[in-house]
Amino acid sequence: MDGLKIRVRTTDGTDATYSLRPRVIVEFEQKYQKGLAKLIAEEQKLEHIYFLAWSAMKHNGRVVKPFGPDFLDTLEEVTLVTDPSSESTEIA
Incomplete structure (x- = not known):
C-alpha cells in the first residue's frame, strides 16, 4: 500500500494529508x-x-473523538490520495 495517503479536511478548517502506515x-x-x-x-x-x-x-x-457520529460531524471532506511517484514494495 505504498504511496496511499488520506487527505482530511475538518470543520475547524484543518486540511492535512496522512500516510496510511502499517498500524493504521x-x-x-x-x-x-x-x-x-x-x-x-x-x-x-x-x-x-x-x-x-x-x-x-x-x-x-491528533486528538479525535471516538469513531462514531461525534467524530463524523467534525469532517468536511475525506479522500484517498495515491502518490504515483512512490515505488511499491509489495511482493506478488
Whole structure:
C-alpha cells in the first residue's frame, strides 16, 4: 500500500494529508476482517474511508473523538490520495 495517503479536511478548517502506515492498515483490517486492498477495490464504503481518516489522525497525534457520529460531524471532506511517484514494495 505504498504511496496511499488520506487527505482530511475538518470543520475547524484543518486540511492535512496522512500516510496510511502499517498500524493504521492493521487496525482497519482487524476491524473489518478483510484486507484493505480488497475492500478498497471491491467493497468500498464511505465508512471505510472515514475510519481510515479517524485511525490515521489518531495515530499521528491528533486528538479525535471516538469513531462514531461525534467524530463524523467534525469532517468536511475525506479522500484517498495515491502518490504515483512512490515505488511499491509489495511482493506478488
